[in-house]
Amino acid sequence: MSHTQASGPPDDAPADVVESAPTAVVRPVPRRPRQRFRPHLLVFLLPAAAVYTIFMVYPLIDSMRLSLYAPVDGVRAFVGLDNFVHLLTDDLLSARFWNAVWNNLVFFAVHFFVQNPIGLLLAALLSSATLKGRSVYRTLLFIPTTLSVVIVGFIWQLVLNPIWGLVETPLLGQSSTALITLSLMSVWQYIGIPMILFYAVLIAIPDELLEAAKVDGANGWQTFWRVKFPLVLPTIGIVSVITYVANMNAFDLIYTVKGALAGPDFSTDIMGTLFFRTFFGFQLQRGSSTMGATVATLMFLLILAGVLLYFFVWQRRVEHYEL
Amino acid sequence: MTTVVDAQPTRPPLREKPRKPWPARLGAAVPHVILVTYVLIACGPILMIVMNSFKSRQAIFGEPFAPPNASTFDLSGFETVFDRSRFELYFLNSFIITVCSVFLVLLLGSMAAFALAEYRFVGMTLLALYMAVGIMIPIRLGTVGILELLVTIGLVNSLAGLVLVYTAMGLPLAVFVLTSFFKQVPKELKDAARIDGANEYRVFSLAVPLIRPGLAAIGIYTMLPIWNDLWFPLILAPAENVRTVTLGAQAFLGQFVSDWNAVLAVLTLAMLPMIALYIIFSKQFVRGLTGGALK
Numbered sequence: 001m002s003h004t005q006a007s008g009p010p011d012d013a014p015a016d017v018v019e020s021a022p023t024a025v026v027r028p029v030p031r032r033p034r035q036r037f038r039p040h041l042l043v044f045l046l047p048a049a050a051v052y053t054i055f056m057v058y059p060l061i062d063s064m065r066l067s068l069y070a071p072v073d074g075v076r077a078f079v080g081l082d083n084f085v086h087l088l089t090d091d092l093l094s095a096r097f098w099n100a101v102w103n104n105l106v107f108f109a110v111h112f113f114v115q116n117p118i119g120l121l122l123a124a125l126l127s128s129a130t131l132k133g134r135s136v137y138r139t140l141l142f143i144p145t146t147l148s149v150v151i152v153g154f155i156w157q158l159v160l161n162p163i164w165g166l167v168e169t170p171l172l173g174q175s176s177t178a179l180i181t182l183s184l185m186s187v188w189q190y191i192g193i194p195m196i197l198f199y200a201v202l203i204a205i206p207d208e209l210l211e212a213a214k215v216d217g218a219n220g221w222q223t224f225w226r227v228k229f230p231l232v233l234p235t236i237g238i239v240s241v242i243t244y245v246a247n248m249n250a251f252d253l254i255y256t257v258k259g260a261l262a263g264p265d266f267s268t269d270i271m272g273t274l275f276f277r278t279f280f281g282f283q284l285q286r287g288s289s290t291m292g293a294t295v296a297t298l299m300f301l302l303i304l305a306g307v308l309l310y311f312f313v314w315q316r317r318v319e320h321y322e323l
Numbered sequence: 324m325t326t327v328v329d330a331q332p333t334r335p336p337l338r339e340k341p342r343k344p345w346p347a348r349l350g351a352a353v354p355h356v357i358l359v360t361y362v363l364i365a366c367g368p369i370l371m372i373v374m375n376s377f378k379s380r381q382a383i384f385g386e387p388f389a390p391p392n393a394s395t396f397d398l399s400g401f402e403t404v405f406d407r408s409r410f411e412l413y414f415l416n417s418f419i420i421t422v423c424s425v426f427l428v429l430l431l432g433s434m435a436a437f438a439l440a441e442y443r444f445v446g447m448t449l450l451a452l453y454m455a456v457g458i459m460i461p462i463r464l465g466t467v468g469i470l471e472l473l474v475t476i477g478l479v480n481s482l483a484g485l486v487l488v489y490t491a492m493g494l495p496l497a498v499f500v501l502t503s504f505f506k507q508v509p510k511e512l513k514d515a516a517r518i519d520g521a522n523e524y525r526v527f528s529l530a531v532p533l534i535r536p537g538l539a540a541i542g543i544y545t546m547l548p549i550w551n552d553l554w555f556p557l558i559l560a561p562a563e564n565v566r567t568v569t570l571g572a573q574a575f576l577g578q579f580v581s582d583w584n585a586v587l588a589v590l591t592l593a594m595l596p597m598i599a600l601y602i603i604f605s606k607q608f609v610r611g612l613t614g615g616a617l618k
Contacts, residue, residue: 038442038444038523040438040522040523040524041438041442041444043434043524044434044435044437044438044523044527045434045435045438045439045450047431047434047435048431048432048434048435048454048494048498049435049450049453049454051427051431051487051490051491051494052454052457052491052494052495054472054487054491055469055472055487055488055490055491056457056462056465056488056491056492056494056495057453057457058468058472059462059465059466059467059468059469059471059472060460060462060464060465060468061468062465062467062468062471062472063464063465063466063467063468066467066468066471118361121357122357122358122361125354125357125358126358128354130351131354133355135605135606137358137362138605138609139602139605140362140365140366141358141361141362141365142601142605142608142609143365143366143369143598143601143602144365144366144369146547146597146598146601147369147551147594147597147598148550148551148552148553148568148569148572148593148594148597149551149553150551150553150569150572150573150576150593151551151572151590151593151594154572154576154586154590155368155369155372155590156368158371158372158583158586158587159368159371163384164384164387165387188364188365191365196609245459245461246461248461249461249463249464251463251553251554252552252553252554255553256553256573256576272463275466279466279467280558289467289470289471292466292467293467293468296463296464296465296466296467297464299464300460300464303460303461303464307459
């Protein structure tokens with residue numbers, strides 16, 4: 001190691017020196033010789049790495065490990081993939097599982113198709129150079145995002161309660177409308193995030209680019225679709241993948257409004273509530289930490305599938321522009 | 324043909340500043356109409372809850388859209404809340420948990436980020452990647468493992484247990500974002516300090532104030548999900564004496580569903596602190612989310 005470094009500059013230098021003499025001289029200085037042990041490095045890095053490893057990474061791995069175990073005569077024993085087989089082949093359990101997966105995908109689809117257009121519209125309006133009162137609008141539009149999901153759930157339960165007369169039908173009480181209504185409540189809360197992220201992209205577009213489009217005769221509509229929209233498209237991808245991950249482990253809203261049973265008749269049951277019930281049990285079914293871990297592992301795989309789909313399909317198809 | 328050529332230069336001045344014709348002024352109003360409509364959708368329900376929490380039972384049902392006035396003003400909901408539950412304790416718990424977690428995330432996060440940005444060492448990229456993985460994986464998936472761990476070390480139903488879990492949850496993003504902030508701190512500054520004999524800890528303490536915008540953004544971004552979380556308090560610390568506001572509100576709401584005065588009062592109490600804090604810091608928050616750009 002020390003051979004090449006020590007002998008490097010004097011012997012091999014000539015070829016380089018001709019091209020970039022100053023850098024060749026400067027470079028060796030910042031690249032200090034590797035010190036054997038730097039205690040401050042440990043002091044800086046260890047606390048964060050330790051807390052993260054002990055309270056996040058280890059439990060995650062331990063949960064996956066537990067999904068391969070089951071209580072046999074009161075003792076935990078290794079059972080391989082039995083839990084997964086049981087979950088996916090047992091009539092009742094697999095029906096619940098696929099129901100939750102499907103509902104979760106609907107939950108996400110509503111987010112995707114509602115929050116992106118509305119978020120983009122609001123961001124486009126906010127980013128207009130001539131708009132007055134921008135920061136007031138921005139602040140007000142973001143308020144629901146700062147609330148607890150529990151609060152959001154109850155706010156809408158009250159507002160949508162037929163007693164108050166805004167709506168006639170109990171939207172949250174019918175199995176045909178409950179899931180969609182809950183999804184829209186969630187969109188209502190989180191719309192601020194896509195809005196702000198789109199807004200950040202739109203205000204970063206250099207004025208020259210927009211001027212050039214204007215000079216070329218593009219009207220506002222054309223400028224939006226031909227210039228701004230392609231620049232926002234990568235962010236729509238990022239927002240969608242963040243939303244997907246968040247939706248796949250959503251729980252608070254459904255639990256608050258519909259309880260752990262996610263009624264009526266499991267029509268609002270998603271992965272988070274299924275996980276909770278499997279882990280802690282409810283009514284007649286007993287809770288099981290190993291089966292809970294199994295559900296959590298499947299949630300992880302679903303999330304992983306979504307993220308990989310994003311990286312390998314969306315990211316490759318969508319063009320990214322450097323501004 | 325000549326008329327077309329003539330018409331072109333004359334038209335634009337008509338649309339210019341002094342006084343816009345009606346269509347243009349209407350056009351300028353459209354964005355405001357859309358934005359005001361959405362502001363009503365976003366804030367209307369919240370306003371309705373806050374307004375009605377100060378009204379008597381009859382007025383809540385009789386005229387839900389009217390603001391409270393002298394004859395309908397009523398604080399009985401708030402009285403019920405403080406009589407029947409220990410809301411001040413829940414507030415204190417939430418406050419302790421949030422402040423400690425955010426402090427630890429910022430302290431440990433900036434230390435690790437400083438090291439990752441400042442030094443070169445074996446396995447540096449690997450460590451950065453290891454920390455970053457946690458940004459995409461939700462910590463909730465490890466709940467079974469976390470509960471077993473906390474049972475083992477005796478931290479179930481304790482504020483400390485929640486603080487440690489939330490710190491682990493907030494660290495990945497904090498390290499990732501703060502590293503890029505530390506990389507922007509001018510090198511000359513740090514080297515000048517070193518030449519003056521400052522040790523690495525002193526250099527760190529000099530660099531931290533320079534990344535204040537990053538710390539503010541991460542602080543706010545970490546704070547909200549912790550204060551608002553229901554999942555971990557419900558599973559790791561459901562006991563009355565360590566209950567958080569969110570869990571306390573959830574439990575109270577479940578119990579008093581039919582007492583609208585009390586329900587509205589709890590909702591108002593639970594959401595106003597966060598809204599107030601958000602409005603005070605909204606600039607930093609937006610700046611954090613937009614990566615420093617602000618218009």
